[in-house]
Amino acid sequence: MLNKPAQTSTPVHELIRERWSPRAFNGKAVSTTDLTAVLEAARWAASSNNGQPWRFIVATNDDASGHAAAVAGFAVRNQRWAKAAPVLVFACARKAFEANGNPNAHSWYDTGAAIATLTIEAQARGLRLHQAAGIERDTIRATYGVPEEFDIVVGFALGHQGDPDSLPEDLPGREREPRARKPLADIVFSGKFGTPAKLG
Ligand SMILES: Cc1cc2nc3c(=O)[nH]c(=O)nc-3n(C[C@H](O)[C@H](O)[C@H](O)COP(=O)(O)O)c2cc1C
Structure with a gap:
């Protein structure tokens, strides 16, 4: 692997x-226990005012037509890898708080936090x-009847990692590319924006 x-x-x-974030999935089913647990992890993420704006639409490959409909929700370039994943999910975010109808400026932020939490449980x-x-x-909105009160934020594939060479076209090479990040000094400041914080 x-x-x-x-x-x-x-x-x-x-x-x-x-x-x-591999693109190669081996198609092996995700157990109901694991799928429930990762969604449960998302449920317990922090959110602004505990508004819990996230919603998830889940498709699994034990329902071939439902899975195919979910694949069609991905851009063609992403369908190349998403179609092999046993679980496909679309995350939506409620634009306004349910409690008072006020716009929720943090609905995408909260939904991202829920997915980050879910990702760690999956890992x-x-x-x-x-x-x-x-x-x-x-x-996606038409397929699932997503109400206008919700933005459609992101899709994701979930499953067991597969062989990079199972991917088409340029993707095996991209799968093997090294991962890169900005240095901490470029993203953590102290005193003034842009001044690197002194860290250990
Ligand atoms: C909000 C978001 C959108 C992304 N969109 C795509 C995408 O459309 N296609 C794709 O192949 N990868 C997509 N990615 C994956 C990122 O390219 C990947 O997370 C990033 O390169 C860092 O790699 P790592 O997750 O392996 O550390 C997305 C990731 C995030 C968080």
């Missing part, structure tokens, strides 16, 4: 070090996840 651990400046938990269970902003929002 291809591993791409984060090259960190200081040790971090292995769930974070080992997480990455702990030996599952991998690949998110995609490249989705067909009009198609």
Whole structure:
């Protein structure tokens, strides 16, 4: 199995070090227990005013037509890898708070936090996840009847990691590309924006 651990400046938990976003999935089903647990993890994320704006639409490959409909919700370039994943999910965010109808400026932020939480639970269970902003929002809205009160934020594939060479075209090479991040000094400041914080 291809591993791409984060090259960190200081040790971090292995769930974070080992997480990455493969595109190759082997099609093996995700158990109902694991699928329920990752969604349960998302449920317990923090959110602004505990508004819980996230909603998830789940399709699994034990329902071939439902899975095919979900594949069609991904942009064509992402369908190339998403179609092999046993679980496809679309995350939606409620634009306004249910309690008072006020706009929720943090609905996408909260939905991202829920997916980050879900991702760590998935990693702990030996599952991998690949998110995609490249989705067909009009198609998804029509297919699932997503109400206008909700934005469609992102899609993701969930499953067991597969062989990079099972991917088409340029994707095996991209699967093996090293992972890169900006240095901490470029993203953590102290005193003045742009001044790197002194860290260990
Ligand atoms: C919001 C979001 C949107 C993304 N959209 C796509 C996408 O449309 N297609 C794709 O192949 N990967 C997509 N990715 C995956 C990122 O490219 C990937 O997470 C990033 O390169 C960092 O790699 P890593 O997750 O392996 O550390 C997306 C990730 C996120 C969080």
